[in-house]
Amino acid sequence: MFTLAIVGRPNVGKSTLFNRLVGKRLALVDDQPGVTRDLREGQARLGDLKFTVIDTAGLEEATDDSLQGRMRRLTERAVEMADAALFVIDARVGVTPADQVFADILRRSGRPVLLAANKAEGRLGEAGMFEAYSLGLGDVIGLSAEHGEGMADLAQALRPHVEAHVETEEAEAEVEIDEDDMEADWAPTPKRPLKIAVVGRPNAGKSTLINRILGEDRLLTGPEAGITRDSISLAVDWDGTPTRIFDTAGMRKRAKITEKLEKLSVSDGLRAVKFAEVVVVLLDAAIPFEQQDLRIADLAAREGRAVVVAVNKWDLEEDRQAKLAGLKEAFDRLLPQLRGAPLITVSARTGRGLDRLHAAILRAHEVWNRRVPTATLNRWLTGMLEQHPPPAPQGRRIKLRYMTQAKTRPPGFVVMCSHPEAVPEAYTRYLVNGLREDFDMPGTPIRLHLRGQGDANPYKGRKRPQASRLRKHVEGRRKD
Known part of the structure; x- marks a missing residue:
């Protein structure tokens, strides 16, 4: 599919235009410059044109290893990956010396470049539009990403590039049988990839880990905490498994979050957890299981996601056996709701443990999709009742009659019983722990619902047909 990279200085409206093209508020938008730092992809639609659009970090003149320099190199990589670049300037500011430098860089890239002047609505933008012709990049497209003006002109300028790319793809396409679609329903396929969200505190190494999985420096990384702001979604074939990985912003304690932008970043990460199927909670080996780590893991469990705990920076540990034993003890003690969940030690820097x-x-993921036959469940329930019958609060006997699995993803079970409101929480935990152990479902959240089944006689107050006919027959005999 045709790919368009949106590039330009910070705060010219690239992310607003990206959101306009994809039809969703995927990219964070704020008045302060430099909000976007990573590359974000989305499926855009402009009239009848369909293409992939990449939102990039604002181009800075820095070329060193500073944060701005690394952001610039990442943006230059996006231009190399794309089929064309859309260079956006601020029509109200006009052409700046930095715009002239970046226009020269784009000309030398060898990619087709379209020039757009954003914020061109009203008289304030007219002068900037005419000034943009001095960049030597051809016709200028006047836009207002915020109000949706100029989208038809943008579509007209894009059409020849998109159509030429589609014709090339059709000529090279070969008919192939997608064997992945023949797999079981739960198995990941290119159309339904396995969705993984990597979450954790700032500076735990989430972006570095994902770069290692991708095999390229796709995400911005560095020693500074809190580099990632957007929740970035990336597609990758991970050792034969079609996967979509969400990189999320580091989540600090709520009391420490004061800036509006950080609140937006955290809420974006929480949304990624809801989209995911498996959540990888990434810990720092030096300071594992802090209060915020526990809250993040508990959040993933409450959202019903399969959880894997990964301890990063393991290459820096010296006494690894003692450290690992301490981690497992702390995990079982602090997160009993995730008992049995895998605890994996990794090094995002070296790739060990991936x-x-x-x-x-x-x-x-397999456990999260597991289904247990109803007959097997009811045999298991009989054994659990014999081993430990439910209590009889206030002399009321609780009968657990029937059990079935109502759903998967995560596994959900329903038990038909009398007096469900009187079943103690401890007995519910007894059943959940039994399900987890006997059906080999470690770590995944298990939902158990108790549903009432009244003891009332359904024929109470109704005359039985046989008795009524017999009474009439007896009364008729008496009359005779």
């Missing part, structure tokens, strides 16, 4: 992380994620 094969074990991949296997643990697939295992967690």
Whole structure:
């Protein structure tokens, strides 16, 4: 599919235009410059044109290893990946010296370049539009990304590039049988990839880990905490598994979050957890299981997602055996609701442990989709009742009659019983722990619902047909 990279200085409206093209508020937008730092992809539609659009970080003149320099190199990579670039300037500001430098860089890239002047609505933008012709990039497209003006002109300028790309793809396309679609319903396919969200505190190494999985420096990384702001979604074939990975912003304690932008970043990460199927909670080996780590893991469990805990920076540990034993003890003690969930040690910097992380994620996803036959469940329930019958609060006997699995993703079970409101929470935990152990479902959230089934006689107050006919027959005999 044709790919368009939106580039330009910070705060010219690239993310607003990206959201306009994809029809969703995927990219964070704020008045302060430099909000976007990573590359974000989306499926855009402009009239009858369909293409992939990439939102990039604002181009800075820095070329060193500073944060701005790394952001610039990432944006230059996006231009290399794309089929064309849309260079956006601020019509109200006009052409700046930085715009002239970046226009020269884009000309030398060898990619087709379209020039757009954003914020061109009203008289304030007219002068900037005419000034943009001095950049030597051809016709200028006047836009207002915020109000949706100029989209028809943008579509007209894009059409020849998109159609030429589509014709090339059709000429090179070959008919192939997609064997992945023949897999079981739960198995990931290119059309329905396995969705993984990587979450954790700032500076735990989430972006570095995903770059290692991708095999390229796609996400911005560095020693500074809180580099990632958007929740970035990336598609990858991870050792034969079609996967979509969400990189999220680091989540700090709520009391420490004061800036509006950080609140938006955290809420974006929470939304990624809801979209995901497996959540990887990434810890720092130096300071694992802090209060915020526990809250993040508990959030993933409450959202009903399969959870894998990964301990990063393991290459820096010296006494690894003692450290690992302490981690497992703390995990079982602090997160009993995730008892049995995999705990994997990795090094995002060196790539060690990624094969074990991949296997643990697939295992967690399989358990998350598991279904147990009803007959097997009811035999199991009979054994659990014999081993430990339910209590009889206030002399009322609780009968658990029937059990079935109502759903998967995560596994959900329904037990038909009398007096469900009187079943103690401890007995519910007893059943959930039994399901987890006996049906090999470690770590995945299990939902158990008790549903009432009244003891009332359905024929109470109704005359039985046989008795009524017999009474009439007896009365008729008496009359005779």
